[in-house]
Each structure stands twice: as structure tokens, then as C-alpha cells.
Amino acid sequence: MSDAESDGDADTDAGPEWDLPDDLAAVREALIEWYEADHRTFPWRETDDPYEILVSEVMSQQTQLDRVVEAWEEFLDRWPTTADLAAADRADVVGFWTGHSLGYNNRAKYLHEAATQVETEYDGEFPETPAGLQDLMGVGPYTANAVASFAFDNGDAVVDTNVKRVAYRAFDVPDDDAAFEAAANELLPDGESRVWNNAIMELGGVACTQTPRCDEVGCPWREWCSAYGTGDFTAPDVPTQPSFEGSRRQFRGRVIAALREYDELAIDTLGHRIRVDYAPEGEYGREWLLGLLEDLVDDGLVDVNRSGDEPIARLRR
Structure with a gap:
């Protein structure tokens, strides 16, 4: 047997690089x-309702758990079932998300679409496996496994x-x-x-x-x-969460909030409403704002009408 073949066998037989206790x-x-x-007591730990757990998991992705509790309770008071959420105006759901500073608005959109899927494709019943749950809009492997675990006791390790x-x-x-x-x-x-x-x-x-x-x-x-x-308590590298203050995410939220209030706005009017240093020809001007709006268009949240002298932004209904 060649050295290469011998090395290959050794790699195949090699066990894991860690050593769990025998017992x-x-x-x-x-x-x-x-x-x-x-x-710690969190309300979503007291339920096995997959909808309530899904809402908690999506909300928790960028928000500290203590802050999620109030938003989670208010969200479920307003839309207590997937049927209620599916019947809601998506702009209202996105507005709720923005108002509670729950992170990227497209998560609200996906949650709304997932609720619609449950109602229209699954007769109001959630899939019970991680693989099945990943068929829902915006539900990735981690969230699917968490819902399968906490709702159905049917998951892998989170x-x-x-x-x-x-x-x-x-x-x-x-x-x-x-x-x-x-x-x-x-x-x-x-x-x-x-x-x-x-x-x-x-x-x-x-x-x-x-x-x-x-x-x-x-x-x-x-x-x-x-x-x-x-005594060596080093930890694995964890990517630093970018600051929310001054971020594109913050201004996306401000755009949604402004359009919820006014329904539609000319681009310069919108710009002045979302940041004090807006200047049409400046660094944070029309080009910057149109780029922000294009992101929201791609997410299905906003429409931009460019047919007139000045683009008009509208919240998509």
C-alpha cells in the first residue's frame, strides 16, 4: 500500500477533534x-404553539431577549394567529416592526408571507420537521430547527x-x-x-x-x-453587530415610517423627513436615497414612480 493510500485510511478513521466526557x-x-x-422566564418558553415560537425566533434575531418580550406580546395581541396575520395589511406589519426597532423590515414581510403559506398551503397547520419548516418564506435552517425543537420536540441541536x-x-x-x-x-x-x-x-x-x-x-x-x-476562558470569534445608529437599516426604517404616515412622498420631501443633513446633490442626497429605496423595492415594500419631474415613493399595499 502506498503512503498516500495509508494516509487516506488514517484520515477516514480519525475521530473528532474534541473529546466529550465518557459519561x-x-x-x-x-x-x-x-x-x-x-x-430565566420568557413567555415563549411557556408555549408550544409554533406560530408564537416562530414570531419569537424572528424577533430575537437582532434584538435582546428582554426587549423582545413587550414586542412579542403586542404583536400576538394584534395578530394572535396565522390567519389574523395573513389577513393583515403588510404595511401595518412592517410598520409595527419598524416602530419596535426589530431589525430588517424584510423579516416582517417574510413572517407575513409565511403566515399566508401556512393558511393557504398547509390548511392552517405548521410543518413539524426542520426540513418542512424551511419551506416557509424566510425560515432558514436555524429558525426551522428552533421551531421544530420548541414547538414539536422534534429538532436537532440548536x-x-x-x-x-x-x-x-x-x-x-x-x-x-x-x-x-x-x-x-x-x-x-x-x-x-x-x-x-x-x-x-x-x-x-x-x-x-x-x-x-x-x-x-x-x-x-x-x-x-x-x-x-x-482558567483559559477565551471564546470563538463572533462577528461584531454593526451599529444601528446611522446605519442603512435605521434609514430604511425611517423611510417606511414616513411613508406609512403620508402614503406617498416626493423624493426630496422624503429625504428631508428622514435625515436633517439631506441635500439633494450632497453625499446624502437623491443618489443615496434612491439606492435606499431600490433596496426596499427589491424587498417588495416600496414602489417608486419615476415618470414625473421628481420620483415619488409609495408604500406598497
């Missing part, structure tokens, strides 16, 4: 007991920033998305995705934070944790 049953039991004894940090520190899982996913699924107890995914995200959210609080909150994994044993 995984004890590791799992310790975390679940810790979580069930005391955890891998967010908190879970990555826990796996990296506790079990030396390398900073690689495929490795994090594989290790997280190895840790996941069969048939318990709802409680397990909540528990491990809670561990990263309150104990294994950027500044760890291992002893303060009684981390249940201290006896197995590599970082606790060595």
Missing part, C-alpha cells in the same frame, strides 16, 4: 436539572453563539461551524430537543457568558469543563 448521561442530566431548577461558546470552552470544540454542529448533536439526548436546546442556550446566556460566571450561577459542567480546569 454523557451524567453531563446531560446535570444540565437539565440545573435548567429546570432555575432559569447552535447559536451561546452554544458555540459553551462547546468551545467546555470540550475544546474547534472554532468551526461544522464541528460545533456535530458536537452539539452528539451532546443532544434523543427525543429531548425542547428542554435540551433551551438548557444549553441558557447555560451560555447566564453562566458561560463573555465574562464567565461559573461559580456565581453554579454552572453544572464545572467538573467536566476544560476552561474551568485551565
